[in-house]
Amino acid sequence: MPDANEPLDLLLLPTWLVPVEPAGVVLENHALGIRDGRIALIASRETALRHPSREVRELPGMLLAPGLVNAHGHAAMTLFRGLADDLPLMTWLQNHIWPAESRWVDEIFVRDGTELAIAEQLKSGISCFSDMYFYPEVASERIHTSGIRAQLCVPVLDFPTPGTRDSDESLRKGVALFDDLKLHPRIKVAFGPHAPYSVNDDTLEKIRVLAEELDANIQMHVQETACEVEQALERHGERPLARLSRLGLLGPGFQAVHMTQVSDEDLALLVESNSSVIHCPESNLKLASGFCPVERLWQAGVNVAIGTDGAASNNDLDLLGETRTAALLAKAVAGSATALDAHRALRMATLNGARALGLDAEIGSLEPGKSADLVAFDISGLHQLPIYDPVSQLIYASSRDCVKHLWVGGKQLLEDGRLTRMDEEELKDRARGWSRKISGLDAGQ
């Protein structure tokens, strides 16, 4: 335990400090101190300035909040952004994305696509993301080097995929990756069975046993469309979530992505098992998949987090924009303007995300002892004035251009909108190279 009088490494003095917990609080004239990568102090400006600090930074016009948590995505799919637009889920997936993945996805693709995704997410205020994609061992190296935090889901499907011949090989590799990274301070390995329609009961049973043994989370696309539920009823005689429940997969570490279809029975299963739902509104809108009933889930006590999904179905990794979409859509779906207000929307994009990933003791809110994973938004622009409620301004009147600074574990990864550890021009060159290759403009492809 460091002595409370030891100097702080950094003292931040924003105009507004939004801790997220306690809910609804906005602190003015307050400061946040960081020591050894952790939040060491939250106090009035006056008190904090009496404390010795190695560095003091004024953040005028800025709102300091916990870093955003993007709870579902497929990072390397940034390289497929805009490849197959305006199609329904199954046509998009089976006729376009899966063929493109089997043609193009290799270790270099995952390296370049994941780096591009990390850079975009840091610039969007995201300090922690969940990834579910092929070659997770390659993604883990990029996450490690970049300094961002992540849940890395090992993809499992019942057919050959880039990098693996079958689900048993995926699971073997997943366990090895779990072992390699079990002490990593920023990477948490989880299992990512793709969806109830692409993973059979035997494989799900193996995942349940491994997840229990390793105390690992499970993230899965579930009930993304009405069609998925209808086909499951024909094939298995039960709804996908009921089948997962029967197989023992639900629990506090289970993250059901999408859930646009929620029956009363589904709701009871989610509540009883304490599972989380990851809402991906823009992907659901673009693929015309359906609407997740966020307000109904929230009122029933289900932890609802938010994700962008991959850049091929969104088409950006802008969690602030996603949160605004979620807040607006929740009102339309619930038929009530009071649904998912701005403060709850920000909670969904921070603390609820952390809770879904089992990281809420470490991140998701600004509380002494937690890791200093922070984002400073500049809300002093003309289009953001006047300010009555800074959180309302952030959610309803701001875009990701207002993200100025970002820290993970006290390390600054974004400074004045610029990446401190990544070369943006190089990333852009590599992305252009991939688009030339994929669209067949490069000779020899």
Ligand SMILES: CSC[C@H]1O[C@@H](n2cnc3c(O)ncnc32)[C@H](O)[C@@H]1O
């Ligand atoms: C298990 S690796 C990821 C796998 O999932 C595909 N994918 C991307 N977005 C979605 C979605 O919204 N629903 C279902 N599957 C999706 C991705 O292309 C990979 O093949």
Ligand SMILES: [Zn+2]
């Ligand atoms: Zn997805």
